[in-house]
Amino acid sequence: MDLPTLEDIRQAEARIRGSILRTPLLQSSHLAERVGADSLLLKAECLQQTGSFKFRGASNAAARHLAERPGRGILTFSSGNHAAALARAGRERGLPVTVVMPQDAPEVKRRATEGYGARVILYDRDEQSREALGAELAEREGLDVIPPYDHSWIIAGAATCGLEISECRPDVVAVCLGGGGLLAGVALALTELDPAVRVYGVEPAAGNDGERSFQSGTLQTVSNPKTLADGAMTPSLGQRNWEIIRNRVTGIVSVTDEELFEAMWLCWTRLNLMVEPTGALALAGLLTGRVPAGPRTAVILTGGNCDPAPLIDWGRSRGLV
Numbered sequence: 001m002d003l004p005t006l007e008d009i010r011q012a013e014a015r016i017r018g019s020i021l022r023t024p025l026l027q028s029s030h031l032a033e034r035v036g037a038d039s040l041l042l043k044a045e046c047l048q049q050t051g052s053f054k055f056r057g058a059s060n061a062a063a064r065h066l067a068e069r070p071g072r073g074i075l076t077f078s079s080g081n082h083a084a085a086l087a088r089a090g091r092e093r094g095l096p097v098t099v100v101m102p103q104d105a106p107e108v109k110r111r112a113t114e115g116y117g118a119r120v121i122l123y124d125r126d127e128q129s130r131e132a133l134g135a136e137l138a139e140r141e142g143l144d145v146i147p148p149y150d151h152s153w154i155i156a157g158a159a160t161c162g163l164e165i166s167e168c169r170p171d172v173v174a175v176c177l178g179g180g181g182l183l184a185g186v187a188l189a190l191t192e193l194d195p196a197v198r199v200y201g202v203e204p205a206a207g208n209d210g211e212r213s214f215q216s217g218t219l220q221t222v223s224n225p226k227t228l229a230d231g232a233m234t235p236s237l238g239q240r241n242w243e244i245i246r247n248r249v250t251g252i253v254s255v256t257d258e259e260l261f262e263a264m265w266l267c268w269t270r271l272n273l274m275v276e277p278t279g280a281l282a283l284a285g286l287l288t289g290r291v292p293a294g295p296r297t298a299v300i301l302t303g304g305n306c307d308p309a310p311l312i313d314w315g316r317s318r319g320l321v
Contacts, residue, residue: 003240004156006192009185012156013163016059019092020160023047025168025298030270035286037172037293042283043165046275046304050085050112052231053161053182053302054148058085060157061146066093073098075143077130079230080109081278081303082148087118098143100134106230108307125224149181150238159185161300166193171294176281176302177201177210177252178232180241186300187248198250198294202285204229208254209236214246228257228314231278231303253290260284261315267301268308276306 004012025041032040045053065074076086077100090097099113103122114120123133138145148154158181165173166189173190175183180201187199203210207225213236221236237245245252255263260277263284267275275283279302285291286299315321 001240001243002152003243004152004159004185004188006189008152008156009159009163009189012060013160015063016056016157016160019049019059019089020056021048022164025165026271028271035293035297037297038295039297040293041168041170041298042271043161043298043300044273045161046273046279046301050081050088051303051305052081052085052279053158053300054081054085055089056160057154057157057181058082058089061151061153062086062089062093062095064153065144065146066095069144073141073143075100075134075138075145076148077101077134078148079105079233080113081231081305083113083118083120084109084116084305086146087113087116091117098137100130100137102130106305106307109305112305147238149179150240152240154181155185155188155240155244158182159189162186162189165298166190168296168298169194170197170296170298172198172200172292172297174200174202174282174285174291174297174299176232176278176300177203178278179234180210180237180245182300182302183249184241184244188244191248199248200250200285200291201245201252202281202291203252203254204232204260204281205254205256207232207234211252211254213237213242214249214252217246228260228277228311229281231276232281253285255281255284255288255290258318258320259288261311261320263287264311265315265320273301274304274306275301276303277311279303
């Protein structure tokens with residue numbers, strides 16, 4: 001199994017430097033006091049190109065693909081952020097991109113993906129497997145599959161976020177967890193540079209396969225979890241991601257949708273940052289105390305692509321707004 005190295009991450013950083021944004025590390029004394037940290041730094045990947053950290057891995061993968069497989073189109077499967085990121089990265093390099101997307105994916109993410117020029121194939125997640133459908137399309141049309149997280153190019157690109165965070169020398173870093181590309185990459189980068197740093201993953205309670213995997217030591221799965229965190233509705237961690245996570249991550253915890261909404265609402269109302277539910281997972285883990293803060297704590301706000309209206313309605317129906 002090909003796993004990225006620190007050198008792969010450094011090469012990815014050099015490769016995508018002209019495409020991505022170096023997102024800010026914002027400080028919040030209010031949140032630092034709430035979680036018991038001397039300093040709390042928020043890595044605002046919600047301000048990244050295409051609105052999420054996914055553009056890092058997509059840019060690296062598209063560049064590598066163009067160099068190694070010229071003339072071949074790309075297929076991926078995604079509920080939104082990876083789809084939009086790979087669509088834009090492909091457009092910048094003249095690579096045609098096809099995306100297999102669940103029909104219940106947020107409309108704002110589907111529109112963005114199509115707006116960047118990708119062909120979108122919708123499917124019913126309750127009746128079809130995206131992997132099987134994608135493999136069938138790729139075989140029939142001669143496309144190369146680049147999955148959203150279980151791929152060394154994607155992991156190495158996502159890990160460049162960890163290189164940037166390492167410059168502030170954190171004690172603890174909290175990362176959202178879906179398929180595990182970001183958590184694996186960030187944990188690999190940070191622990192290679194400082195073995196003492198503690199890295200935690202946070203996922204939705206309805207889809208806590210990562211938490212159960214970490215506790216049991218064997219890879220667990222979940223079937224079609226229903227959660228506000230649409231970007232973390234993955235059936236399991238990727239095999240490559242799991243190999244890194246099990247050896248590099250300190251712990252994995254989960255939060256309820258209500259706890260997740262409160263963290264997202266705080267970003268909207270106190271930090272003036274549009275953060276989507278999945279993007280607020282790591283912050284929710286800190287606010288609930290399930291991720292223990294260190295003196296110098298960093299948290300990644302991973303994405304900001306959402307339609308606020310239905311989320312506000314959801315919060316009002318539960319007395320959270």
